[in-house]
Amino acid sequence: xxxxxxxxxxxxxxxxxxxxxxxxxxxxxxxxxxxxxxxxxxxxxxxxxxxxxxxxxxxxxxxxxxxxxxxxxxxxxxxxxxxxxxxxxxxxxxxxxxxxxxxxxxxxxxxxxxxxxxxxxxxxxxxxxxxxxxxxxxxxxxxxxxxxxxxxxxxxxxxxxxxxxxxxxxxxxxxxxxxxxxxxxxxxxxxxxxxxxxxxxxxxxxxxxxxxxxxxxxxxxxxxxxxxxxxxxxxxxxxxxxxxxxxxxxxxxxxxxxxxxxxxxxxxxxxxxxxxxxxxxxxxxxxxxxxxxxxxxxxxxxxxxxxxxxxxxxxxxxxxxxxxxxxxxxxxxxxxxxxxxxxxxxxxxxxxxxxxxxxxxxxxxxxxxxxxxxxxxxxxxxxxxxxxxxxxxxxxxxxxxxxxxxxxxxxxxxxxxxxxx
Amino acid sequence: xxxxxxxxxxxxxxxxxxxxxxxxxxxxxxxxxxxxxxxxxxxxxxxxxxxxxxxxxxxxxxxxxxxxxxxxxxxxxxxxxxxxxxxxxxxxxxxxxxxxxxxxxxxxxxxxxxxxxxxxxxxxxxxxxxxxxxxxxxxxxxxxxxxxxxxxxxxxxxxxxxxxxxxxxxxxxxxxxxxxxxxxxxxxxxxxxxxxxxxxxxxxxxxxxxxxxxxxxxxxxxxxxxxxxxxxxxxxxxxxxxxxxxxxxxxxxxxxxxxxxxxxxxxxxxxxxxxxxxxxxxxxxxxxxxxxxxxxxxxxxxxxxxxxxxxxxxxxxxxxxxxxxxxxxxxxxxxxxxxxxxxxxxxxxxxxxxxxxxxxxxxxxxxxxxxxxxxxxxxxxxxxxxxxxxxxxxxxxxxxxxxxxxxxxxxxxxxxxxxxx
Numbered sequence: 001x002x003x004x005x006x007x008x009x010x011x012x013x014x015x016x017x018x019x020x021x022x023x024x025x026x027x028x029x030x031x032x033x034x035x036x037x038x039x040x041x042x043x044x045x046x047x048x049x050x051x052x053x054x055x056x057x058x059x060x061x062x063x064x065x066x067x068x069x070x071x072x073x074x075x076x077x078x079x080x081x082x083x084x085x086x087x088x089x090x091x092x093x094x095x096x097x098x099x100x101x102x103x104x105x106x107x108x109x110x111x112x113x114x115x116x117x118x119x120x121x122x123x124x125x126x127x128x129x130x131x132x133x134x135x136x137x138x139x140x141x142x143x144x145x146x147x148x149x150x151x152x153x154x155x156x157x158x159x160x161x162x163x164x165x166x167x168x169x170x171x172x173x174x175x176x177x178x179x180x181x182x183x184x185x186x187x188x189x190x191x192x193x194x195x196x197x198x199x200x201x202x203x204x205x206x207x208x209x210x211x212x213x214x215x216x217x218x219x220x221x222x223x224x225x226x227x228x229x230x231x232x233x234x235x236x237x238x239x240x241x242x243x244x245x246x247x248x249x250x251x252x253x254x255x256x257x258x259x260x261x262x263x264x265x266x267x268x269x270x271x272x273x274x275x276x277x278x279x280x281x282x283x284x285x286x287x288x289x290x291x292x293x294x295x296x297x298x299x300x301x302x303x304x305x306x307x308x309x310x311x312x313x314x315x316x317x318x319x320x321x322x323x324x325x326x327x328x329x330x331x332x333x334x335x336x337x338x339x340x341x342x343x344x345x346x347x348x349x350x351x352x353x354x355x356x357x358x359x360x361x362x363x364x365x366x367x368x369x370x371x372x373x374x375x376x377x378x379x380x381x382x383x384x385x386x387x388x389x390x391x392x393x394x395x396x397x398x399x400x401x402x403x404x405x406x407x408x409x410x411x412x413x414x415x416x417x418x419x420x421x
Numbered sequence: 422x423x424x425x426x427x428x429x430x431x432x433x434x435x436x437x438x439x440x441x442x443x444x445x446x447x448x449x450x451x452x453x454x455x456x457x458x459x460x461x462x463x464x465x466x467x468x469x470x471x472x473x474x475x476x477x478x479x480x481x482x483x484x485x486x487x488x489x490x491x492x493x494x495x496x497x498x499x500x501x502x503x504x505x506x507x508x509x510x511x512x513x514x515x516x517x518x519x520x521x522x523x524x525x526x527x528x529x530x531x532x533x534x535x536x537x538x539x540x541x542x543x544x545x546x547x548x549x550x551x552x553x554x555x556x557x558x559x560x561x562x563x564x565x566x567x568x569x570x571x572x573x574x575x576x577x578x579x580x581x582x583x584x585x586x587x588x589x590x591x592x593x594x595x596x597x598x599x600x601x602x603x604x605x606x607x608x609x610x611x612x613x614x615x616x617x618x619x620x621x622x623x624x625x626x627x628x629x630x631x632x633x634x635x636x637x638x639x640x641x642x643x644x645x646x647x648x649x650x651x652x653x654x655x656x657x658x659x660x661x662x663x664x665x666x667x668x669x670x671x672x673x674x675x676x677x678x679x680x681x682x683x684x685x686x687x688x689x690x691x692x693x694x695x696x697x698x699x700x701x702x703x704x705x706x707x708x709x710x711x712x713x714x715x716x717x718x719x720x721x722x723x724x725x726x727x728x729x730x731x732x733x734x735x736x737x738x739x740x741x742x743x744x745x746x747x748x749x750x751x752x753x754x755x756x757x758x759x760x761x762x763x764x765x766x767x768x769x770x771x772x773x774x775x776x777x778x779x780x781x782x783x784x785x786x787x788x789x790x791x792x793x794x795x796x797x798x799x800x801x802x803x804x805x806x807x808x809x810x811x812x813x814x815x816x817x818x819x820x821x822x823x824x825x826x827x828x829x830x831x832x833x834x835x836x837x838x839x840x841x842x
Binding site for chain 2: 014015016017018019020021022024025026027028029030031032038039040041042043044045050053054057061189190191192194195198201202210211212213215221276278281282283284285286287289290291293295296299300301302303304305306307309310313314343344345356357358359368386387388393394395396398
């Protein structure tokens with residue numbers, strides 16, 4: 001029989017939006033990796049009635065219940081008591097937990113208030129989950145068909161405790177593993193990919209095939225459930241081959257890849273250096289590359305040429321060209337990239353010039369018109385983009401322009417047609 | 422009668438932990454500000470049965486139901502259909518929505534696949550919530566005691582749509598108003614602010630006073646509940662005066678202000694121009710300034726000088742200085758800012774040079790050591806930062822360095838002591 005998991009987070013600070021429920025995200029990933037199906041995430045406040053109703057609800061629709069939060073020393077930390085009541089268990093004092101709490105304070109040199117010892121009371125017959133990252137111990141127990149795990153709320157306690165103590169305890173339940181491969185796609189929207197793959201997505205059950213729209217790009221996830229990793233991979237492989245055959249070089253990476261990561265690694269592997277010349281993107285391309293550790297091995301520098309004077313004085317773009325054609329044209333994009341190559345002394349340079357909005361430029365060019373260029377030893381390429389959408393989507397115009405600049409480098413590195421969009 | 426709100430997020434990617442449910446956090450904040458009580462957050466996958474059970478559950482325990490996600494063009498986008506069924510409503514085709522979707526694609530120059538028009542089907546008699554940030558329109562309707570709002574999942578669409586369209590529709594439910602003033606603070610941590618204000622925070626009930634830690638900064642929210650706006654403002658005013666008296670010029674703005682916004686507006690108001698010279702921040706400062714519409718009136722440009730050659734060749738930093746003292750020192754920060762002023766021809770320029778990590782630099786400078794400088798007509802100032810606390814977080818070192826650079830400009834514009842941290 002396959003298990004159904006509910007994650008129940010307890011805390012008014014979550015309900016009010018003062019904290020984001022990142023525990024749910026991280027636990028959900030860990031649980032999927034154990035092959036357990038998470039069907040529900042719930043959040044309820046520090047209120048005894050509603051908490052107890054939420055526990056009853058979880059019992060009715062799930063057989064694995066994992067709570068986060070409400071294990072602390074203060075009077076609104078109710079989780080253990082309410083859950084114990086719901087399962088008809090008495091609370092038992094654990095002297096060894098009390099000692100652990102005392103020594104935790106001793107080590108951190110802080111005075112311990114008595115209410116901290118309340119954390120040493122746990123439901124009878126439970127397995128204690130030691131908390132080496134904070135004071136509140138967690139616990140786990142089975143009751144009839146239900147398996148219950150209680151973890152503290154702070155992610156830096158909750159997540160390591162889950163991995164170290166809860167996951168081993170839960171592994172008794174896991175039937176095989178869920179394994180997923182993510183393909184990263186740039187150049188097509190969700191609806192295009194979905195219309196190409198709809199039939200297969202509907203046919204496939206194991207593995208499943210699902211598209212997700214990301215910021216200016218797409219990911220396609222192939223997820224298989226099997227007895228072990230190898231069997232899951234074997235289910236995924238043919239579907240991945242099929243999808244790669246259909247999408248070809250629209251697929252720029254897998255897993256946690258990003259366009260900037262693929263570009264950085266590709267340049268580094270070839271010992272090449274990179275530079276940027278940014279007008280409408282205003283530093284975003286350089287910022288994204290330098291977000292990555294090790295970028296100093298590849299990025300020599302960049303120029304944010306927001307004014308024509310800087311385009312001319314720093315990048316050497318012809319003043320006449322700017323006067324005749326304006327800053328937003330293919331020739332200026334090309335001249336910016338070539339200028340950056342020369343001034344920064346790098347092997348390849350990308351540039352972006354366009355209208356990020358919210359208004360048309362002084363020449364009446366529409367918001368979203370952007371020219372992106374790549375200058376390399378073997379040539380110079382330009383893409384003309386029309387990124388208009390709602391005119392107040394300045395951030396999106398900039399992100400897409402940066403994505404295209406990075407995509408051009410990625411295609412140049414891979415020897416693919418560069419101007420194709 | 423006081424309303425009870427449930428937030429129901431729909432999406433298997435949330436259940437599996439591939440995405441964090443940030444919509445719930447942001448909507449919860451907005452709803453609290455409307456005086457509505459959020460009692461439950463739930464997440465359910467793209468599964469018709471479980472989704473419909475979750476809707477029934479929400480109907481049974483809440484009277485305001487706000488769904489996020491599942492409005493898109495793909496076959497696993499079920500929310501509108503399932504919710505309409507549960508409330509016995511037929512789905513109606515909205516030609517004006519179809520036109521909006523078509524023109525969205527027309528503007529963005531992308532081909533529209535037919536499945537996108539599925540998004541134009543909405544429950545009968547609903548109020549359409551226009552989506553100017555994406556393709557899927559939202560909707561809102563009342564049915565008996567229930568008020569239902571459906572929003573798309575991507576935060577970039579969900580949050581602005583809520584503020585622009587859903588919040589006004591929901592305001593019919595709020596009894597009285599909840600009004601809040603946010604003070605933005607840079608230079609102190611949450612614990613410092615909290616220890617200064619703890620007693621007042623505990624005493625105050627209406628208005629309440631609450632600190633929130635932001636990325637590298639702080640906000641302090643004063644929230645009052647009253648019959649009308651004027652009465653709420655009257656409750657807030659004295660507390661705001663008191664807090665301003667205590668925190669003084671650590672408060673750099675209010676409401677939606679950001680350091681870059683305050684800097685941009687301050688420079689624009691004085692007709693001053695800005696430039697940047699960035700090493701460890703790699704373009705982040707220029708990127709943040711150019712995130713803002715109208716930045717072209719102020720920012721002339723920037724140089725990302727990731728290598729010493731660029732520092733020397735483009736910014737004119739003395740090669741000897743770099744050889745003798747290395748790139749990470751006060752003198753280089755100063756020379757970079759002054760070089761940027763000269764090369765970019767701007768009134769004021771900021772620079773940042775330091776070790777973002779993950780590793781010490783070749784001279785053994787520790788991760789988090791950053792020098793930030795401001796060069797202006799009336800002088801040049803440097804801040805030495807030790808951001809080691811964030812040594813595990815390259816992005817945080819960069820964000821804090823950028824914050825300090827912007828804070829120095831903000832203080833220069835306001836005639837305040839600039840090097841104070």
